[in-house]
Amino acid sequence: MVSSPKGSLNIELLISLIENNNVKDADKKIRILKNLVRKDILDRLTETRLNRFYLHKALLELHSKIKQNETLLGMISLNYDHVIDEAYKTVNGSKPNYCFSSESPNGTPFLKLHGSFNWRSIKICGRKRTVPIIPLGVNKNYLQIPYNFLWGRALEILAECDTLRVIGCSLSQNDIALIDLLFKAHLEKGEPLELQIISAEGTATQIKNNYGFFPKITSLGEIEGNLVPDPIQFDYDGNAFKIWLKAKVNRMLKEDEIKRTRYLKKLFDL
Numbered sequence: 330m331v332s333s334p335k336g337s338l339n340i341e342l343l344i345s346l347i348e349n350n351n352v353k354d355a356d357k358k359i360r361i362l363k364n365l366v367r368k369d370i371l372d373r374l375t376e377t378r379l380n381r382f383y384l385h386k387a388l389l390e391l392h393s394k395i396k397q398n399e400t401l402l403g404m405i406s407l408n409y410d411h412v413i414d415e416a417y418k419t420v421n422g423s424k425p426n427y428c429f430s431s432e433s434p435n436g437t438p439f440l441k442l443h444g445s446f447n448w449r450s451i452k453i454c455g456r457k458r459t460v461p462i463i464p465l466g467v468n469k470n471y472l473q474i475p476y477n478f479l480w481g482r483a484l485e486i487l488a489e490c491d492t493l494r495v496i497g498c499s500l501s502q503n504d505i506a507l508i509d510l511l512f513k514a515h516l517e518k519g520e521p522l523e524l525q526i527i528s529a530e531g532t533a534t535q536i537k538n539n540y541g542f543f544p545k546i547t548s549l550g551e552i553e554g555n556l557v558p559d560p561i562q563f564d565y566d567g568n569a570f571k572i573w574l575k576a577k578v579n580r581m582l583k584e585d586e587i588k589r590t591r592y593l594k595k596l597f598d599l
Contacts, residue, residue, distance in 0.1 A: 340366060341465045341503045363464055367446065370410055384570055385416035387592035391574070393420065394590070395581050403438035403486040407498065407507070409462055411447045413439070420592075428482045429453045429475040440483050442507070443469075444476070469506060480510065487514035492523045496570050499528070500536050508540065521545040525552050527573045549573060556580060571596065 344362055347355050392401040406413055417425040417439055426436035430453060444462035451460055453475050463469050463476060471480050487493065487510065500508065515522055523545040526533040533548035540546065549557050549569055557576045575596045578587060587594050 339503070341501075344465050366465055367409070371446065374410055374412065379412070379415070382412060382416075383592045383595055384568075384574060385413050386420050387578075387590075387596060388574060389416055389420040390590055390592045391578060391581065394586065394593075398581065401437055402490050403440060403483075405440045405442060405483055405486075407443050407504070408441070409443060409446045411445065414445070414447070427451075427475075428479060430478060438482060438486060440479050440486075442471075442476070442479060442483060469504075471506060480506075484510060484513055484517065487511065487522065488517035490522065492525060494525045494527055495536075496527045499532055500540065502539065511543065515543065523547060527552075528569050529567065553580075 340362065344359055347359055347362075352358065392399065404413065404417075414425050417423075417437075421436060423436055425439040427448075428438045428440055429451065442463070444460060446462065448460035448462075450457045453460070460475065463471065471477060493511075502508075511522070511524070521544045524536075524543055525547050526536055527549060530548055530550065533546070537546050537548075549572070550559075552573070557572055578593050578596060582593070587597060
């Protein structure tokens with residue numbers, strides 16, 4: 330009655346409205362919607378399509394080459410899928426450090442703040458458990474284990490870092506907890522944290538309009554002194570992540586170094 334096959338649909342807001350308004354058979358309807366979201370995500374990530382993905386691996390490969398110039402303190406994701414997880418394992422040769430507890434293994438922290446479809450039989454606090462994802466909806470609860478620890482660890486990392494690169498995320502107003510996390514990080518740090526919005530210029534403009542109280546939001550064309558000289562003229566079907574990464578590699582590495590890489594050289598068809 331309230332959804333339409335045409336146009337965009339804010340699924341998180343719809344689920345929250347059903348939850349909060351005593352809709353008949355609400356639990357059943359919400360469960361169906363959440364299962365459809367999960368199916369939609371996983372059906373899109375076919376093996377053939379996943380085999381073509383390399384940008385996440387290239388980004389991690391770049392950080393392995395520029396440790397003397399930049400320190401990667403951690404990665405934060407709101408996705409449920411395992412695309413970055415597989416990139417992490419391929420490049421680093423180990424399972425991701427999800428930081429489920431203070432006794433987490435070594436390695437760059439990878440914090441999936443909403444959980445993951447593949448968190449089954451995970452050992453936390455001495456026992457194995459299947460960790461449920463933080464379900465879709467505006468009103469999310471992060472108090473249960475291990476999410477209380479993950480969000481606390483995220484605050485520590487953000488308060489320590491100088492630059493947060495926001496890749497493919499619109500900082501939706503549905504995720505008020507995420508905005509609150511960034512606000513807390515600014516307070517803890519005591520000085521502005523640069524938010525580099527690696528997305529289309531329109532997305533960056535919208536983020537600036539929504540969150541102008543964050544003083545250092547930079548769009549693709551403003552990052553690192555004209556790193557991307559003409560961000561509006563997108564090549565590669567408008568993939569801002571690829572455009573930024575190629576420009577970053579050009580600045581940080583020499584051509585012979587790029588040719589010796591496994592994934593970065595694909596950016597240049599070498």
